[in-house]
Amino acid sequence: MNHIRLASPTLRFPRVPLDRFVLPTVGVEYLPIPENADLRGFLDVLHARESRREFVRAPEDRDVSDLLWHAFKTKQRRRNDDGYRWEHRPAPSAGGLHPISVLVMNRPPQRDAVFLYDPIAHALGRIEPVNRDVVLSFFSAVNSVLPVGEAAIVWFVADFRLTLSKYENGESLVWRDAGALGATVELVAEALELSSCAIGITGEPFVAQITGNVPMLEGVGGCLIGKRPIARESLPPISASRTSARRQSRGPVQTGDRRLR
Ligand SMILES: Cc1cc2nc3c(=O)[nH]c(=O)nc-3n(C[C@H](O)[C@H](O)[C@H](O)COP(=O)(O)O)c2cc1C
Numbered sequence: 001m002n003h004i005r006l007a008s009p010t011l012r013f014p015r016v017p018l019d020r021f022v023l024p025t026v027g028v029e030y031l032p033i034p035e036n037a038d039l040r041g042f043l044d045v046l047h048a049r050e051s052r053r054e055f056v057r058a059p060e061d062r063d064v065s066d067l068l069w070h071a072f073k074t075k076q077r078r079r080n081d082d083g084y085r086w087e088h089r090p091a092p093s094a095g096g097l098h099p100i101s102v103l104v105m106n107r108p109p110q111r112d113a114v115f116l117y118d119p120i121a122h123a124l125g126r127i128e129p130v131n132r133d134v135v136l137s138f139f140s141a142v143n144s145v146l147p148v149g150e151a152a153i154v155w156f157v158a159d160f161r162l163t164l165s166k167y168e169n170g171e172s173l174v175w176r177d178a179g180a181l182g183a184t185v186e187l188v189a190e191a192l193e194l195s196s197c198a199i200g201i202t203g204e205p206f207v208a209q210i211t212g213n214v215p216m217l218e219g220v221g222g223c224l225i226g227k228r229p230i231a232r233e234s235l236p237p238i239s240a241s242r243t244s245a246r247r248q249s250r251g252p253v254q255t256g257d258r259r260l261r
Pocket of ligand 1: 049051053145146182199200201
């Protein structure tokens with residue numbers, strides 16, 4: 001078995017500070033600020049979180065907006081003495097660099113459009129031009145590990161150049177940032193009572209092509225987000241005989257061999 005051992009990062013010296021590469025977008029859709037109505041307690045959310053793979057409907061625009069705000073919004077930023085921009089967001093990031101940007105896809109009615117989240121303005125902009133065939137190939141790659149259906153695709157694209165400019169052997173820092181983001185988005189999805197499931201592919205080579213083949217800008221995974229089926233306990237009561245008939249007809253959960261779990 002081949003094992004690529006990622007070297008341990010060290011602070012690069014001397015170094016030339018960089019800013020994160022910002023993908024050019026067209027149009028700006030400012031998103032509403034969440035109302036924070038009826039938010040659940042943190043420990044309740046933490047223990048209730050699980051990978052939920054049924055997406056009965058697309059998330060509403062409001063769901064997407066709330067999810068982006070709670071999981072990814074920038075709260076503070078400043079320029080450090082070493083010239084790097086430091087940011088504070090809900091998920092931690094090595095050096096406060098936040099090299100990972102968030103793409104949103106499969107949003108009706110423009111399902112093949114690719115939106116970039118702006119965590120300062122809390123807004124979405126559309127990446128243009130994108131090769132629709134590449135977007136569809138990407139959807140198909142995601143779909144081969146987990147049926148996408150109506151779910152929104154939330155994908156992470158990392159600017160490795162930013163982290164590597166500050167840290168020698170910084171690759172593992174970027175991957176750990178991706179893990180921190182993945183956990184954060186899933187906890188937020190749980191708090192918002194949405195279905196969410198991480199996807200095990202990186203998204204390459206498609207994400208690099210979708211984002212214009214910028215050097216060292218690469219897909220580092222993502223997740224699906226959608227409306228979850230109505231919880232059994234919130235359904236109106238039904239007779240015992242109908243319950244047992246439903247139970248018998250459901251059968252075992254089907255899992256495809258190609259799913260990465
Ligand atoms: C990095 C990562 C990649 C994953 N990839 C997939 C995937 O491709 N398909 C899938 O159905 N679940 C995927 N999962 C979800 C795991 O299967 C799931 O977390 C695991 O079975 C434990 O279940 P739980 O999340 O409900 O605790 C992934 C999870 C992580 C953290």
